[in-house]
Structure formats: C-alpha cells, structure tokens
Amino acid sequence: MKKQDIPQDESNLQSANMTEMLYVTDENNNYTTAQSIGWEAKKAALDESMALINERIEEAKQNVANNVVSPIIYFMELNKMDLQVLAAYVGKWQWTVKRHAKPTIFKKLSDSTLKKYADTFGISVDELKNFDGK
Numbered sequence: 001m002k003k004q005d006i007p008q009d010e011s012n013l014q015s016a017n018m019t020e021m022l023y024v025t026d027e028n029n030n031y032t033t034a035q036s037i038g039w040e041a042k043k044a045a046l047d048e049s050m051a052l053i054n055e056r057i058e059e060a061k062q063n064v065a066n067n068v069v070s071p072i073i074y075f076m077e078l079n080k081m082d083l084q085v086l087a088a089y090v091g092k093w094q095w096t097v098k099r100h101a102k103p104t105i106f107k108k109l110s111d112s113t114l115k116k117y118a119d120t121f122g123i124s125v126d127e128l129k130n131f132d133g134k
Contacts, residue, residue: 019035019037056077057077061074071131071133074131075117078121079120083098086120089120090117
C-alpha cells in the first residue's frame with residue numbers, strides 16, 4: 001500500500017486516542033511506516049468484537065444480580081480477562097478462582113484475598129464486596 005493511500009476512516013481506535021502502525025511504501029517505493037486511525041473493514045470487526053464483549057459483561061452483571069456467580073466474574077469480564085489471566089494476577093490456581101466465583105464461597109473469603117482481587121480490578125474491597133449487579 002502506498003503511504004498516500006492509507007485509509008483514515010473513523011474507528012474505535014480514534015475514540016480511544018490510538019492509531020495503528022502500518023508498513024507502507026513511500027514515493028520512492030521504499031518501505032516505511034505510517035499511522036492510520038482505521039478503515040471500514042477493521043471498524044466493522046472491532047465493533048462486532050466490542051459488542052460481544054459488552055454482551056458478556058451484561059450477562060455477568062445479570063448473573064451476579066441473580067446470585068448465580070460472584071462479583072469476581074463481572075469484574076473479570078469488565079477488565080477483559082479470563083480465568084487463566086485472573087488466576088495469574090491474583091496468584092491462585094484457576095480452580096481456586098473458579099471456586100471463588102461461587103456466591104456462597106465468595107461471601108466467606110478473607111479481606112486479604114478480596115484485596116488481591118480488588119487490587120487486580122483497580123477497585124476497593126468494599127466495591128467488590130458490595131457489588132450486587134444492579
């Protein structure tokens with residue numbers, strides 16, 4: 001792609017104040033880099049991905065409200081993590097994090113354990129404890 005042909009269509013990258021670096025050719029056909037804020041095809045893919053992520057977040061929120069899962073699952077989804085990543089951040093086995101995702105177990109967790117989760121999510125222990133999905 002030629003440097004002057006780089007698409008600059010509005011996308012989620014622009015709203016996040018980000019750009020994407022692309023390898024392009026300049027006027028002398030030498031490879032160089034240039035910035036793009038996106039193009040239609042990428043915008044469609046990013047929009048679909050964000051819609052799926054938002055659906056997962058809303059589902060997790062409803063599951064917390066219905067007492068199906070603990071707030072750990074909602075904040076994990078909100079922070080775009082999975083069990084493996086969250087377990088690594090809090091220094092626990094995945095099966096332990098999965099166990100902590102049960103509302104009955106979550107209510108029995110110590111403040112020091114809750115603090116590890118809260119610090120990982122960038123919230124206070126009180127916010128984590130008192131999140132009810134509503």
